[in-house]
Amino acid sequence: MGTVLSETARDDQAGLDVIAIRLRQGRLRAVLIVLALLAAFSAWALIDGGLQLYLQRFFDGVTNGLLYGLGALSLVIVFKATGIINFAQGPMAMLGCYLALTVLDLGPVPVVAAIVVAMVLSGLGGAVLERVLIRPFDQNNHMAIIMVTLALFLGFNALAALIWGFHPKSFPSPFPQGAADAIVIAGARLSYQAIGTAVLVVATVVVLEAVLSRTRLGLAFRCVASDVERSRLLGIDIGRTVQFSWALAAAVGTLGACLIAPSTYVDPGFMNKILVYAFAAATLGGLDSIRGALVGGLLTGLSVSLVTGYLPGVGSELGLVVGFAVIIAVLQFKPAGLFGNRAMERV
Amino acid sequence: MPLVIERGGRRHRMLLAGSAAAGLGVLLGLPYLFYSVPQVDMLSQMAAYAVAILGLSILMGYCGQISLAHSAFVGLGGYTTVILVADHDWPYLATIPVSIVICLAVGALIGIPALRIRGLYLAAVTLAVAALFPALVIRFEELTGGTSGKFAREAMQAPEWFFVNPYTRVGPSIVRFYVIAAVAVLMFLVARAILRSRIGRAMVALRDAPLSAAASGVHVARVKIFAFAISGAFGGVAGSLLAIQLPQASDTRYTLDLSIFLLVALVAGGSGTMLGAIPGAIIFVVLRTYVSDWASALPMFHGGDGGQIVGIISALLLLAIVFLMPTGIAGGLTRIGRRLVRFTDPVPRGWQAYRLAASTRLTSARPASPDPASANPTSSPSTSSNPASPSSTSSSSTSTNPTSARQTPSAESGGSPTASSPRPENSGATTKG
Numbered sequence: 001m002g003t004v005l006s007e008t009a010r011d012d013q014a015g016l017d018v019i020a021i022r023l024r025q026g027r028l029r030a031v032l033i034v035l036a037l038l039a040a041f042s043a044w045a046l047i048d049g050g051l052q053l054y055l056q057r058f059f060d061g062v063t064n065g066l067l068y069g070l071g072a073l074s075l076v077i078v079f080k081a082t083g084i085i086n087f088a089q090g091p092m093a094m095l096g097c098y099l100a101l102t103v104l105d106l107g108p109v110p111v112v113a114a115i116v117v118a119m120v121l122s123g124l125g126g127a128v129l130e131r132v133l134i135r136p137f138d139q140n141n142h143m144a145i146i147m148v149t150l151a152l153f154l155g156f157n158a159l160a161a162l163i164w165g166f167h168p169k170s171f172p173s174p175f176p177q178g179a180a181d182a183i184v185i186a187g188a189r190l191s192y193q194a195i196g197t198a199v200l201v202v203a204t205v206v207v208l209e210a211v212l213s214r215t216r217l218g219l220a221f222r223c224v225a226s227d228v229e230r231s232r233l234l235g236i237d238i239g240r241t242v243q244f245s246w247a248l249a250a251a252v253g254t255l256g257a258c259l260i261a262p263s264t265y266v267d268p269g270f271m272n273k274i275l276v277y278a279f280a281a282a283t284l285g286g287l288d289s290i291r292g293a294l295v296g297g298l299l300t301g302l303s304v305s306l307v308t309g310y311l312p313g314v315g316s317e318l319g320l321v322v323g324f325a326v327i328i329a330v331l332q333f334k335p336a337g338l339f340g341n342r343a344m345e346r347v
Numbered sequence: 348m349p350l351v352i353e354r355g356g357r358r359h360r361m362l363l364a365g366s367a368a369a370g371l372g373v374l375l376g377l378p379y380l381f382y383s384v385p386q387v388d389m390l391s392q393m394a395a396y397a398v399a400i401l402g403l404s405i406l407m408g409y410c411g412q413i414s415l416a417h418s419a420f421v422g423l424g425g426y427t428t429v430i431l432v433a434d435h436d437w438p439y440l441a442t443i444p445v446s447i448v449i450c451l452a453v454g455a456l457i458g459i460p461a462l463r464i465r466g467l468y469l470a471a472v473t474l475a476v477a478a479l480f481p482a483l484v485i486r487f488e489e490l491t492g493g494t495s496g497k498f499a500r501e502a503m504q505a506p507e508w509f510f511v512n513p514y515t516r517v518g519p520s521i522v523r524f525y526v527i528a529a530v531a532v533l534m535f536l537v538a539r540a541i542l543r544s545r546i547g548r549a550m551v552a553l554r555d556a557p558l559s560a561a562a563s564g565v566h567v568a569r570v571k572i573f574a575f576a577i578s579g580a581f582g583g584v585a586g587s588l589l590a591i592q593l594p595q596a597s598d599t600r601y602t603l604d605l606s607i608f609l610l611v612a613l614v615a616g617g618s619g620t621m622l623g624a625i626p627g628a629i630i631f632v633v634l635r636t637y638v639s640d641w642a643s644a645l646p647m648f649h650g651g652d653g654g655q656i657v658g659i660i661s662a663l664l665l666l667a668i669v670f671l672m673p674t675g676i677a678g679g680l681t682r683i684g685r686r687l688v689r690f691t692d693p694v695p696r697g698w699q700a701y702r703l704a705a706s707t708r709l710t711s712a713r714p715a716s717p718d719p720a721s722a723n724p725t726s727s728p729s730t731s732s733n734p735a736s737p738s739s740t741s742s743s744s745t746s747t748n749p750t751s752a753r754q755t756p757s758a759e760s761g762g763s764p765t766a767s768s769p770r771p772e773n774s775g776a777t778t779k780g
Contacts, residue, residue, distance in 0.1 A: 085468075085470065085471060087470070087474070133666065136670070143407075143411075143413065144669050144673065146413060146470060147610070147614060147665060147669045148665075148666065148669060150415075150607050150610060150665070151611075151661075151662040151663075151665035151666045151669070152662065153607060154604070154607050154608075154611070154658050154661055154662040154665070155658065155659055155661075155662025155663070157604075157658060158654070158655040158656070158657070158658025158659045158662065159655070159658075159659060161654075161655045161658075162655040162656070162659070272478065272603065273478065275474075276474065276475050276478050279471045279474070279475065280475075283468070283471065287468075317482055317485060317486055318482065318486055320475070320478055320479050320482050321479060321482070321483075323475065324472075324475045324476070324479055327471065327472055327475055328460055328472070331460050331468060331472070332460065335468075
């Protein structure tokens with residue numbers, strides 16, 4: 001049975017707890033190492049290409065990174081509650097994005113309203129999926145649940161292609177997207193869309209943290225995340241809580257897809273690539289840390305943008321390689337991620 | 348009342364030889380049964396994909412590691428064959444060892460992160476590999492032909508002495524089928540040997556109880572890397588065989604979807620059994636050819652998009668199998684077969700040498716204890732002389748062959764001289780008499 005240590009050790013007496021201090025020191029060291037690497041690369045990039053190019057790449061990286069963080073967030077929510085990675089998260093988000101497009105097609109609705117409707121719908125869908133396909137299985141039967149999520153991956157991709165076709169569609173941005181709608185800093189454009197996205201993402205994380213720490217369901221969620229058996233003994237409805245986490249993850253994923261879509265285009269496979277980046281972000285931040293997902297997303301986005309932008313021979317089509325390298329490096333050097341808790345096995 | 352056959356006995360050996368001969372006969376006769384080019388090509392595809400699914404089964408069914416990277420291995424093998432044949436004029440069959448070596452190396456490389464991580468992280472890593480492969484193919488365009496694909500000019504030719512006449516209309520396809528089927532049979536035999544070997548047993552132990560396996564001396568790291576490498580090599584061979592069947596390779600042929608389809612086929616056929624790869628491959632190919640054609644012909648989908656229907660059907664099939672028949676088709680067939688024929692394990696010769704003194708007293712004090720674990724006490728000659736004997740042997744090892752189960756711990760502990768000295772001659776003789 002995995003026991004998560006440091007969540008409980010964050011209260012006042014934590015200062016006395018040797019393990020908590022060790023954990024915090026290790027975490028700080030890891031973050032510092034990553035930041036130092038990033039700073040070194042940035043210094044080289046500044047000398048190599050000048051300030052304007054660097055700032056542009058930096059802004060791009062941060063914007064993308066926040067969106068990867070949102071994708072990672074939806075993975076983390078499900079992982080925290082159930083201990084499984086939802087492989088169908090990408091296709092689920094893609095379906096949510098198509099739902100928003102359909103709502104937009106129905107009539108003159110503001111984009112924000114369409115996104116909200118899609119989020120609600122996909123939240124409901126996530127809850128139904130959990131109830132029908134996931135709950136019948138034993139929570140520890142990971143292989144069967146992975147199979148179910150892979151079946152959903154395949155089925156949703158095919159379904160979207162069947163209903164909406166393969167033609168890439170454009171998605172309107174909820175923020176002004178014109179050529180003039182940008183702040184220019186030292187020659188680099190920081191578009192209003194990027195700013196709006198960043199604000200929205202950060203707001204989402206803040207709201208999520210608040211929901212998880214203030215509401216009764218959030219409390220139950222954190223309890224289940226820390227120990228399923230004990231939560232059951234305490235009288236928490238495990239099924240309901242897991243269902244809540246699936247709904248939340250589906251809604252967050254839909255939001256992420258709708259925010260990514262304006263800068264790319266919508267087709268049945270457009271979230272699959274993002275899924276890999278989201279995995280990288282979630283792994284980097286630690287799969288069981290909400291804040292870590294955001295930070296991991298930022299770092300992943302930055303490294304993808306900087307490495308593909310500056311290293312010769314690594315074109316933009318090799319962004320996936322950078323994401324893969326991030327996953328491998330994290331697993332090799334700090335398997336729990338920057339902010340994650342190492343699961344301890346009691347034999 | 349099922350027919351009872353003792354493992355390793357004369358009837359068992361005859362049964363095995365008979366079914367092997369029948370299988371060989373079916374394999375040889377199949378192309379003449381379906382005497383048309385597309386259908387023989389389909390058979391070849393089935394044989395090739397069976398190898399890929401077998402590789403996946405070794406990793407997932409026997410070693411308990413999940414992998415979505417199989418499409419990358421199949422692609423690696425396919426590109427190896429096509430590039431060597433097209434650019435360097437190699438004979439087709441000579442490329443198979445090369446793709447084995449390449450895929451072994453890459454599989455071991457992917458297996459290294461598998462040491463640190465379990466289950467889901469691993470699946471994430473392998474998913475990234477599968478997503479990466481087409482991007483790499485496009486990136487190294489001068490080698491792989493990029494998005495336009497790579498073709499070998501000439502299909503495989505049969506030598507003069509081969510017994511199939513290649514100058515008929517179906518001839519070349521049949522030649523290719525025999526070659527592919529021969530390599531596939533070889534790979535099945537290799538898999539059988541691996542799974543019965545020490546390291547194969549270690550894989551199963553690792554799947555069932557990782558901690559206990561590590562505690563009893565299984566090198567977890569080595570076994571996992573080995574399983575990954577072997578599974579990758581099987582995927583590579585399958586890719587080469589597919590390239591023999593149709594000498595072309597393109598990035599869209601080896602996407603993540605292929606991995607998931609292979610998983611569907613594995614689970615539907617039955618993971619954790621070798622023969623499950625065969626129904627799995629049949630399902631895989633039938634889904635992608637017949638069902639796809641049928642769906643494309645449906646009037647309501649404007650004649651396009653057959654692949655989407657196949658995707659949805661595969662997803663539903665996977666869900667149905669996971670819910671209703673977790674052991675797959677092979678598992679279901681085994682359950683039916685057990686009603687007809689039941690195999691029992693022979694009582695190992697010289698089992699008394701391993702019996703502890705205390706347990707001797709204990710079992711002889713309880714006369715003729717009914718034992719549910721042993722299938723049929725009358726099947727072996729030794730049980731009639733000592734009714735308590737099967738409870739001490741067969742309860743410890745009901746599923747595996749008792750001789751090997753008995754020898755594994757002694758080989759594992761190595762150093763202790765008392766446990767590792769089998770003395771079959773003295774006690775075995777007394778039991779028989």
